[in-house]
Amino acid sequence: MKSFFNEFKQFAIKGNMIDMAIGIVIGTAFNNVVNTIVKEIITPPLAYFTSTVQFADMRFVIREASETAEEIALGYGALLEALIDFTIIALTIFLLIKGMNRIRSRAEDPENSKEVTPKNIELLSRIEKLMEEQNELLKKRSV
Numbered sequence: 001m002k003s004f005f006n007e008f009k010q011f012a013i014k015g016n017m018i019d020m021a022i023g024i025v026i027g028t029a030f031n032n033v034v035n036t037i038v039k040e041i042i043t044p045p046l047a048y049f050t051s052t053v054q055f056a057d058m059r060f061v062i063r064e065a066s067e068t069a070e071e072i073a074l075g076y077g078a079l080l081e082a083l084i085d086f087t088i089i090a091l092t093i094f095l096l097i098k099g100m101n102r103i104r105s106r107a108e109d110p111e112n113s114k115e116v117t118p119k120n121i122e123l124l125s126r127i128e129k130l131m132e133e134q135n136e137l138l139k140k141r142s143v
Contacts, residue, residue: 042084055081
């Protein structure tokens with residue numbers, strides 16, 4: 001039983017659980033931001049052009065409500081709203097990752113003097129150059 005708790009403690013302390021918790025918290029906050037952007041900024045102009053107040057209210061009524069039966073309707077507006085949410089989230093994540101990759105590629109480029117290259121990347125670059133030189137020397141000897 002003690003090894004189970006030790007194993008769990010190592011799992012939690014190593015950062016896996018903490019990284020996951022941070023990701024969930026940031027994801028939740030990001031979701032709130034995107035929902036607000038969609039509902040308060042993007043949806044109103046779209047609703048104006050479609051002459052509808054809310055996308056979620058848009059539906060195709062198959063059968064009207066009566067005294068004996070409930071209304072049956074296809075709520076396509078909620079689907080449109082979910083697709084808009086998804087598109088905005090996907091676009092935002094794409095732009096965020098694209099920017100991060102651009103920054104990372106600049107930082108990993110040893111010839112770029114504007115960005116400070118991390119020591120491990122610098123050392124790997126030197127090792128790569130030395131290996132290329134060594135391969136050239138070995139090729140010359142075998143000829």
